[in-house]
Amino acid sequence: xxxxxxxxxxxxxxxxxxxxxxxxxxxxxxxxxxxxxxxxxxxxxxxxxxxxxxxxxxxxxxxxxxxxxxxxxxxxxxxxxxxxxxxxxxxxxxxxxxxxxxxxxxxxxxxxxxxxxxxxxxxxxxxxxxxxxxxxxxxxxxxxxxxxxxxxxxxxxxxxxxxxxxxxxxxxxxxxxxxxxxxxxxxxxxxx
Ligand SMILES: [Zn+2]
Numbered sequence: 001x002x003x004x005x006x007x008x009x010x011x012x013x014x015x016x017x018x019x020x021x022x023x024x025x026x027x028x029x030x031x032x033x034x035x036x037x038x039x040x041x042x043x044x045x046x047x048x049x050x051x052x053x054x055x056x057x058x059x060x061x062x063x064x065x066x067x068x069x070x071x072x073x074x075x076x077x078x079x080x081x082x083x084x085x086x087x088x089x090x091x092x093x094x095x096x097x098x099x100x101x102x103x104x105x106x107x108x109x110x111x112x113x114x115x116x117x118x119x120x121x122x123x124x125x126x127x128x129x130x131x132x133x134x135x136x137x138x139x140x141x142x143x144x145x146x147x148x149x150x151x152x153x154x155x156x157x158x159x160x161x162x163x164x165x166x167x168x169x170x171x172x173x174x175x176x177x178x179x180x181x182x183x184x185x186x187x188x189x190x191x192x
Pocket of ligand 1: 031032033034035036070071072075076077
């Protein structure tokens with residue numbers, strides 16, 4: 001399923017449209033420090049993991065992170081809205097960080113090698129993500145509060161698979177619901 005989704009330009013355009021909506025919301029909310037007007041201050045990202053065949057069909061806006069800068073002199077603080085495409089500073093698409101972590105949970109070395117050939121993610125990266133899900137993600141103030149919404153509790157050792165299965169719908173619906181759910185940890189101070 002991950003191969004089909006990743007190779008589908010419509011899927012990437014849907015994520016972009018979601019990000020646009022989130023950006024509009026953030027802009028309308030004004031500066032959180034001084035209430036000033038926010039000006040667009042997008043910045044470039046070079047997300048890894050998107051097949052070249054699909055990248056060719058996508059516009060340059062797919063490689064830009066929506067972000068804003070307060071227009072008030074002396075404040076100029078940056079506001080980066082949540083994103084379904086970029087998971088904080090991670091260089092791979094958020095979709096990849098979720099799907100590859102699920103697919104390769106407890107996978108054989110052979111399977112990891114095949115994934116490396118398909119999307120360029122190596123074993124060390126997969127292991128780093130595993131630790132991130134189990135240790136860093138579970139320690140975020142966001143998860144400390146959000147976890148209470150799940151009963152029975154989500155098993156931390158099986159993240160992110162144990163979390164995505166709590167959302168309903170088909171594979172793509174669940175993935176998008178999960179990316180949306182992760183929104184609060186994708187922007188703000190996490191983005192640079
Ligand atoms: Zn301000």
